[in-house]
Amino acid sequence: MAKATNISEPHRRTRRDHASETAEDYVEAVADILAWRPKCRVTDLAKRFAVSHVTVNRIVERLQKEGLLVTRPYQPIELTHKGKRLASKCRERHEIVRCFLLAIGIDEETAAIDAEGIEHHVSPRTLRRFRELAGMDS
Amino acid sequence: MAKATNISEPHRRTRRDHASETAEDYVEAVADILAWRPKCRVTDLAKRFAVSHVTVNRIVERLQKEGLLVTRPYQPIELTHKGKRLASKCRERHEIVRCFLLAIGIDEETAAIDAEGIEHHVSPRTLRRFRELAGMDS
DNA sequence: CTAAAATTTTAGCGATTGCTACAATTCTGT
DNA sequence: ACAGAATTGTAGCAATCGCTAAAATTTTAG
Numbered sequence: 606m607a608k609a610t611n612i613s614e615p616h617r618r619t620r621r622d623h624a625s626e627t628a629e630d631y632v633e634a635v636a637d638i639l640a641w642r643p644k645c646r647v648t649d650l651a652k653r654f655a656v657s658h659v660t661v662n663r664i665v666e667r668l669q670k671e672g673l674l675v676t677r678p679y680q681p682i683e684l685t686h687k688g689k690r691l692a693s694k695c696r697e698r699h700e701i702v703r704c705f706l707l708a709i710g711i712d713e714e715t716a717a718i719d720a721e722g723i724e725h726h727v728s729p730r731t732l733r734r735f736r737e738l739a740g741m742d743s
Numbered sequence: 744m745a746k747a748t749n750i751s752e753p754h755r756r757t758r759r760d761h762a763s764e765t766a767e768d769y770v771e772a773v774a775d776i777l778a779w780r781p782k783c784r785v786t787d788l789a790k791r792f793a794v795s796h797v798t799v800n801r802i803v804e805r806l807q808k809e810g811l812l813v814t815r816p817y818q819p820i821e822l823t824h825k826g827k828r829l830a831s832k833c834r835e836r837h838e839i840v841r842c843f844l845l846a847i848g849i850d851e852e853t854a855a856i857d858a859e860g861i862e863h864h865v866s867p868r869t870l871r872r873f874r875e876l877a878g879m880d881s
Numbered sequence: 882c883t884a885a886a887a888t889t890t891t892a893g894c895g896a897t898t899g900c901t902a903c904a905a906t907t908c909t910g911t
Numbered sequence: 912a913c914a915g916a917a918t919t920g921t922a923g924c925a926a927t928c929g930c931t932a933a934a935a936t937t938t939t940a941g
Contacts, residue, residue: 623761623898624927647889660929662890667927679889679936706869709876715868726860730853731844738847761928762897785919798899800920805897817906817919883941890935897927905920911913 624667626725629695630654631664632673635684636692644681698732699724705735762805764863767833768792769802770811773822774830782819836870837862843873 634653638645647665651658665682668674673688684692702724706716727735736742772791776783785803789796803820806812811826822830840862844854865873874880 627928648887656928657930658889659931663928710872711869715866719864719866719869722864723861726857726864728853728857731849731857734848765898786917794898795900796919797901801898885940887938888936894930896929899926900924903921906918908917
């Protein structure tokens with residue numbers, strides 16, 4: 606067992622980047638919304654995340670600066686190539702986690718909820734194992 | 744309190760409370776440190792989380808207001824009864840997640856890292872299943 | 882077309898978590 | 912005991928994510 610003062614290894618990862626998680630959640634949401642509607646608006650995201658449209662507005666502004674999405678004043682939101690790639694990656698990871706939870710016997714609703722929280726914290730190695738155990742190997 | 748947006752079940756959980764996670768991480772760390780040393784100091788926590796002592800100081804101040812721990816100026820940190828209970832709960836949950844990851848074939852180091860991130864996002868139901876599959880049933 | 886409704890933006894507040902720089906206190910070695 | 916080292920506290924900055932209120936713009940309905 607690690608000594609109490611043994612800092613780095615585990616916690617380098619636990620020092621999570623909340624801003625990155627938000628970015629992932631948002632591009633994933635935008636991609637999901639655009640798969641069902643012609644346009645993604647601030648209001649759609651506000652409803653989805655149950656926050657005010659003002660909060661969404663500011664986050665969208667930040668993500669645009671980071672090159673993940675594009676929008677103009679009073680116009681709908683679109684993903685950049687970079688945003689689409691990130692969204693795709695997140696969606697796949699999200700699905701693997703969700704299907705893994707289903708595979709070990711978690712009910713649909715709980716799996717959906719837990720996958721949302723867990724997805725950002727699964728390393729590539731663990732993700733591969735999840736995929737195997739979920740029977741998603743191609 | 745609840746802004747009745749009645750949004751998708753999954754996101755009620757994904758709207759995570761970062762402050763609560765920090766509280767859990769800190770009481771868990773304090774308990775762990777006190778299991779190895781006679782006293783827990785601001786510096787110990789700063790090293791563990793790889794943040795400045797100033798950041799730790801402010802968080803400790805907040806947690807004291809919340810009744811999770813106690814400290815006086817220039818004195819070491821101790822957990823309240825409430826803090827000990829929370830720490831115990833978190834440690835158990837943490838161990839279940841870690842052992843579960845080991846049980847499905849994840850290596851020790853990866854399991855330790857991923858458990859740190861995942862622990863805050865596992866529902867009671869999923870946690871029970873993890874414990875079963877880890878062979879930790881009493 | 883025009884007025885109302887919906888949507889988006891801006892302004893400004895607070896909480897939380899990060900930092901550096903510096904002051905205050907406690908601990909330690911001689 | 913006392914000086915220097917270590918530790919802790921304070922002041923003040925920034926970034927992120929919440930909010931309300933109110934202004935600006937676009938969309939919709941009559």
